[in-house]
Amino acid sequence: xxxxxxxxxxxxxxxxxxxxxxxxxAQADGDAPFIKIAxxxxxxxxxxxxxxxxxxxxxxxxxxCSVCHTEAEDKYLNIDxxxxxxxxxxxxxxxxxxxxxxxxxxxxxxxxxxxxxQRLANLDSKKK
Amino acid sequence: xxSLQQAISFLSGTGMxxxxxxxxLGCLFHVIRxxxxxxxxxxxxxxxxxxxxxxxxxxxxxxxWLLPCATAGWRSAPLTTFIFFCMxxxxxxxxxxxxxxxxxxxxxxxxxxGLPMLPLAVADVLAAVTIAGVLICAVRRLVSPFQxxxxxxxxxxxxxxTGAPFVxxxxxxxxxxxxxxxxxxxxxxxxxxxxxxxxxKLSHIVLFFMSRAQLxxxxxxxxxxxxxxxxxxW
Numbered sequence: 001x002x003x004x005x006x007x008x009x010x011x012x013x014x015x016x017x018x019x020x021x022x023x024x025x026a027q028a029d030g031d032a033p034f035i036k037i038a039x040x041x042x043x044x045x046x047x048x049x050x051x052x053x054x055x056x057x058x059x060x061x062x063x064x065c066s067v068c069h070t071e072a073e074d075k076y077l078n079i080d081x082x083x084x085x086x087x088x089x090x091x092x093x094x095x096x097x098x099x100x101x102x103x104x105x106x107x108x109x110x111x112x113x114x115x116x117x118q119r120l121a122n123l124d125s126k127k128k
Numbered sequence: 129x130x131s132l133q134q135a136i137s138f139l140s141g142t143g144m145x146x147x148x149x150x151x152x153l154g155c156l157f158h159v160i161r162x163x164x165x166x167x168x169x170x171x172x173x174x175x176x177x178x179x180x181x182x183x184x185x186x187x188x189x190x191x192x193w194l195l196p197c198a199t200a201g202w203r204s205a206p207l208t209t210f211i212f213f214c215m216x217x218x219x220x221x222x223x224x225x226x227x228x229x230x231x232x233x234x235x236x237x238x239x240x241x242g243l244p245m246l247p248l249a250v251a252d253v254l255a256a257v258t259i260a261g262v263l264i265c266a267v268r269r270l271v272s273p274f275q276x277x278x279x280x281x282x283x284x285x286x287x288x289x290t291g292a293p294f295v296x297x298x299x300x301x302x303x304x305x306x307x308x309x310x311x312x313x314x315x316x317x318x319x320x321x322x323x324x325x326x327x328x329k330l331s332h333i334v335l336f337f338m339s340r341a342q343l344x345x346x347x348x349x350x351x352x353x354x355x356x357x358x359x360x361x362w
Contacts (some may be wrong), residue, residue, distance in 0.1 A: 047227050080344040089240050092231060100137070103129045108235055109140035111228045112209065112305030 036122050037076075040091055042083035047111070051119040060102055065097065132308055139315035141236050147322035154326020155334040162338040185348025186341040193340050218254035219252045219290060222297075223318075226251045230255025248301075262291040277308045286329045292317035349353065 037050040061067045068076045077094050079087055092108060099105035106113035129139070168175050175182070192198040202209045223229060227245040234242040246254075266287050269279045295316035304310050325333065347353050 032210050041225075042249075045249065046245045047248065086240060088231070089234060092235060096235070100129065102135075105141070107133055107136050109228075110306075110311055111150060111231075111307060112300065115309075116305065118305075127293075 036120070036123060037079075037091065039079050040087050042088055047115045048117045048120045050114045051116060052114065060098075060104060061080060066115050068094075132312060136308060136312055136315060139319055140232050143319055144232065144315075145324075147319040151322040151325055155331065158326060158331050158334050159338060162335065162342075163238070166342065170262070171342075171346070174349055175345060178349045181348040181353045182345040185344040185353040187344070188346025189340045189347070191338055193336075204294050211261055211264055214257045215265070218258030218261070218294070220255050221246065222251055222258065222294070226297075252298075252301060256293055256302075258300060259278065259294050261289065262287055262294065266291075282329050285324075289321045289324055289328065291315075293321055 010069070033054055034051050035054050037052065040049070057068065058065075065073070070076070070078055071081070077091050079091065082090055095105075096108045099107065149269050166175060193202075196213045197203055225243055225246045227248070230242045230245050234240065266284075269275045269283060269287075292316060296310060296317050300307065300310050300314055321330070325331065344353075
């Protein structure tokens with residue numbers, strides 16, 4: 001084979017690989033932005049913080065923001081008003097009941113689906 | 129909800145409560161039957177007498193057998209004792225105190241207060257140690273001539289009932305956190321443990337305390353117990 005042809009093929013393959021790789025990245029961020037549920041009073045060593053897809057939740061909430069943002073736009077699920085000991089139970093009940101009602105989203109028994117160490121690490125690395 | 133999610137929902141809610149109720153009631157039944165079966169004449173132990181010796185005797189016996197070096201029996205087999213205690217530490221601590229279980233129980237019972245939660249790293253280590261302990265017990269039953277002669281299906285059953293929830297739970301943690309199927313396997317194995325425990329040798333969960341209490345009483349009443357300085361003069 002001629003050197004020029006080999007170079008062209010190699011270049012095309014490299015471009016293809018690059019497109020596929022970037023495509024994968026885009027897929028992974030398909031439900032971006034991801035947000036972290038903070039201030040639940042549970043330390044990270046007991047459970048990694050929940051990281052969820054805001055886009056997916058907007059879609060399933062039928063654009064009614066007050067389902068989660070019960071008090072104000074920048075607050076959610078009454079976390080600030082509840083006593084720290086009650087936050088975890090209240091948040092679990094709120095999230096799980098909606099997931100069951102809509103028939104979508106993880107159940108309470110699927111801990112790691114919401115408390116995903118992987119997604120938390122991704123989010124933390126992006127913020128840096 | 130898909131049928132998989134319905135199954136998960138049941139086995140982590142109502143189903144779990146049913147299994148827990150069977151476990152608690154079954155253990156209670158064992159306790160009542162054991163105490164009801166004590167007979168001063170047949171056992172030749174005056175259970176109703178010498179309470180000043182027999183009651184401390186109960187607690188001394190239970191307490192000593194809960195510590196790895198406190199009895200001659202444990203000290204006579206140090207390696208086995210070490211493995212047993214490591215395995216039982218995980219068997220007891222992980223199902224009770226791992227975060228997921230605490231949360232599910234609180235949610236199923238509708239209560240806010242719950243048991244304290246273990247850090248995930250600690251739970252991982254305990255679970256790994258328990259799995260290793262169960263495997264060592266299984267190998268021991270195949271290799272040791274004494275064990276081989278005594279082993280029956282009942283022994284293999286409880287090794288399976290104990291090992292399965294630990295292995296499946298550990299796999300969910302380290303390999304496939306997002307797998308709903310693996311979580312279902314874990315739920316089935318865990319609920320099976322609770323349901324069958326009172327009907328298998330796993331009833332030693334309560335019967336250990338019963339037999340240690342009875343023997344502690346007997347040694348204290350008939351042979352003086354702690355009045356001999358807590359050590360039996362063989």
